Amino acid sequence: MKFIFVTLFPEQIEAAADHSMLKRAMDTGILQMECVNPRDFSLNRHHSVDDAPFGGGVGMVLKPEPVVEAIRVARAKAPGAPVIAMSPGGCTFKQLLAEEWAKNEKGLIFLCGHYEGFDERIYHWVDLKISIGDFVLTGGELPALMIMDAVSRFVPGVLGKLASAEEDSFSSGLLEYPQYTRPVVFEGMEVPEVLRSGNHKLIARWRRKQALKVTYLLRPDMLPEELDKQDKKLLEEIKDEV
Numbered sequence: 551m552k553f554i555f556v557t558l559f560p561e562q563i564e565a566a567a568d569h570s571m572l573k574r575a576m577d578t579g580i581l582q583m584e585c586v587n588p589r590d591f592s593l594n595r596h597h598s599v600d601d602a603p604f605g606g607g608v609g610m611v612l613k614p615e616p617v618v619e620a621i622r623v624a625r626a627k628a629p630g631a632p633v634i635a636m637s638p639g640g641c642t643f644k645q646l647l648a649e650e651w652a653k654n655e656k657g658l659i660f661l662c663g664h665y666e667g668f669d670e671r672i673y674h675w676v677d678l679k680i681s682i683g684d685f686v687l688t689g690g691e692l693p694a695l696m697i698m699d700a701v702s703r704f705v706p707g708v709l710g711k712l713a714s715a716e717e718d719s720f721s722s723g724l725l726e727y728p729q730y731t732r733p734v735v736f737e738g739m740e741v742p743e744v745l746r747s748g749n750h751k752l753i754a755r756w757r758r759k760q761a762l763k764v765t766y767l768l769r770p771d772m773l774p775e776e777l778d779k780q781d782k783k784l785l786e787e788i789k790d791e792v
């Protein structure tokens with residue numbers, strides 16, 4: 551899967567992708583990543599890409615010419631890939647989008663802004679605005695990298711054989727059940743007996759109940775509208791226990 555970043559700070563993007571599973575996936579060719587820098591398409595000898603806002607106000611605005619030219623170059627590198635602008639005013643990114651976008655064989659183009667944002671006319675070349683939350687950052691690179699990370703986990707071969715993004719909490723629609731590993735006792739805290747019982751049916755029931763419990767307590771909005779018979783029973787038990 552190909553990711554193209556339109557960014558004024560390619561070094562930030564390259565450094566972030568130079569670690570762990572993303573690096574291995576890049577080295578094996580499962581993932582490809584490329585940066586296009588609008589500064590390379592600036593129209594003046596100062597290589598400026600921003601200018602003062604019409605109508606006055608603080609800060610600078612990204613000029614349309616160098617950004618749109620960079621988008622055109624990015625589109626040529628990934629024909630048919632959607633152009634996704636990172637913006638606090640965009641649609642909120644969710645796990646379902648990560649799973650969906652991982653199927654996109656044409657790749658993804660991330661538009662990363664800075665300063666006070668983009669000249670509005672740039673959005674004529676943008677397919678979607680995406681936010682990772684209700685806050686403003688110094689730029690769009692970190693959100694784009696987070697989205698690349700979340701999407702990459704669904705690309706076959708990235709996670710390796712022992713893990714599956716489909717098993718993730720948000721993919722199951724609930725928050726994650728608690729995880730434990732050795733030692734059995736740590737600082738007086740013992741791993742739940744059921745997890746050492748070898749009874750896979752009981753373990754699965756315990757994990758589902760824990761996922762329902764943590765979701766019920768922390769993110770009740772994520773609970774399914776319709777619960778099956780087992781989940782209804784588990785939720786009743788949880789309500790009696792809390």
Ligand SMILES: c1cc(-c2cnc[nH]2)ccn1
Pocket residue numbers: 636637638663664680681682683684685686687688689690693
């Ligand atoms: C996506 C982008 C941004 C952002 C882009 N530039 C400043 N903040 C914030 C949240 N989600």
